Amino acid sequence: MVGLFIILILVLVLPFSVKKVEHNLEAFLFIMGIAAATVSGMMNMHLIEKALVDPIQITLAVLIAGLITKWAQVPLEKAILATSKALTPRIFLGLMVIILGLASSIITAIIAAIILVIIVNVLPLERQSEIRFTILACFSIGLGAALSPIGEPLSTIVVSKMSEDFGYLFSLIGPEVVPSVIILGIISVFFVKTTESPNTLGAKNPSESYKDIIIRAAKIYLFVMGLTFLGHGFEPLIEAYILGLAPGLLYWINMLSAVLDNATLAAAEVSPAMDDETIRAILLGLLIAGGMLIPGNIPNIIAAGKLNITSKEWAVFGLPVGLILMAIFFVILFIF
Template sequence: MVGLIIILILVLFLPFTVKKVEHNLEVFLFIMGIAAALVSGMMNRHLIEKALVDPITITIAVLIAGLLTKWLQNQLEKLILSMSRILSPRIFFALTVIILGLASSIITAIIAAIVLVIIINVLPLDRKSKIRFTVLACFSIGLGAALTPIGEPLSTITVSKLNEDFFYLLKLIGVEVIPAVVIFGLFTMFLVKPNESTNGLKSELKAESYKEILIRAAKIYLFVMGLTFLGHGFEPLINEYVIGLHLMVLYWINMISAVLDNATLAATEISPTMDQETIRAVLLGLLISGGMLIPGNIPNIIAAGKLNITSKEWARFGVPVGLITMVVFFIVLFVF
């Protein structure tokens, strides 16, 4: 247990405090995952085979979607321009957030974030509106991507650990997630200020190279593989200290995913011994708070990096939105 606690502390804090770890997160988590599996005695042939197979689906999805986005970027930009002129700006903003949120479960959160960046680069938004649009869309993408195991690493790891089918998460949290995605879209209508001028409608975003697409797919494979080792390695620790916690406590504890990747926390917390209500509370706590700060979710990291949004700018808007959403979901889950 002492060894696992030390590994857990390293996993929780080094990515947030050491730049070199933050920039090489996939390799770091892979090493920590192997260490956790070895320390806990969970490392065996079955786990190794599982870790090699689990990332394949999401990796292929990321690779294919990345190639399609590269090949169709010009067409996407033309479509964005056409739609932004046909629809009123506020309706276009709302539809973008809703469609990307729901589509992210199929095209992956990573590709949804890249499409979001293309859209925002085309639209003539002021700095404040650009930040608000990005944050609200990333909340939507982070939630929507969790509806299938190919959407994001968190959902991949969860379905794998629970040995469930493709539609398990849609059935488990779809009732909460889908309305939330729509609500984030409606928020965008009122909180993002449209610029009626179309003179600035152009994109300065450089298309990704094939090398960048392949490297990203390889990193995702390594990332999910490391999380598989990590999740199974931490099972003794979770069974000892987490399983017995009250549902409401688990929900609020998972606000820590605002500063840590929520897939890592899902890998350490989710267990087949948990009942459905506990899993739902754990997942929703992780998914909502994951949008509050840049490190909390992969779409946040991608969008903030490509749009040059600072941590302070993100937090100034993301934290209040996340806290309000956490309270609303708390009432929905535990009061009604």
């Protein structure tokens, strides 16, 4: 347990304090994941096979999206710019946060994140606004994708464990998630600024080489592989210190989802013996915390990697937004 606590502290601290770690986050999390799985005694052939297989879907999605973006870059840019001009850029961005969040439950969080990246690369955003819009959209996608069992792994696992139907999650957390996605869209209208005039097509997002596309997909593969090892490696710690806690306390402890795979945490915490209120608290804690830092969710990983957003840049805006949302939902769930 001491070893796992040390690894957890390193994962939380080093990406923000050591530049080499920050610029090589994929390799760092991969090493930490192997260390956690080894120290906890969870490393075996089954886990290795799972770690090799789990990243394939997202890696292929990122690779294919990269190729499509390269081949259809100009038509995509023209369509996005034309729509944003017709609606005004701020209204367009706010609507995109809402639409991507709600649509992610059907098109999956991966595809929604890839569309987000394309939008950010086309629109004339200042760097700070680009980061803010990306983070707000990723919060929205992470929340919205959990409304159906096909949106993301966490929702698939929960519906399977509870033996419920397709609409279970929407009825359980929809009343909290849908308004949150809409509010995130409204916030983006005020927190995101566009430059005076649109970019020249291709100026902000020059066509990538095939080598760049392949390297990025490989980094995503390594990243997800590391998160798989990390999530399973921390299972003994979760079982020893987290399971069985009061829902209100569990809600805050689930901020670990900012650095650990929320699907793994959901698999460990959710039980058919729990009532709906407890499951709702667990899920909302995991989903909100997942937007705080880059490793917390697949959309964060895709967007940050493609847009070169560092761990520090993400945390400066992502942590305050996440903490405010956590506090608001805590009041709604446990006080009112």
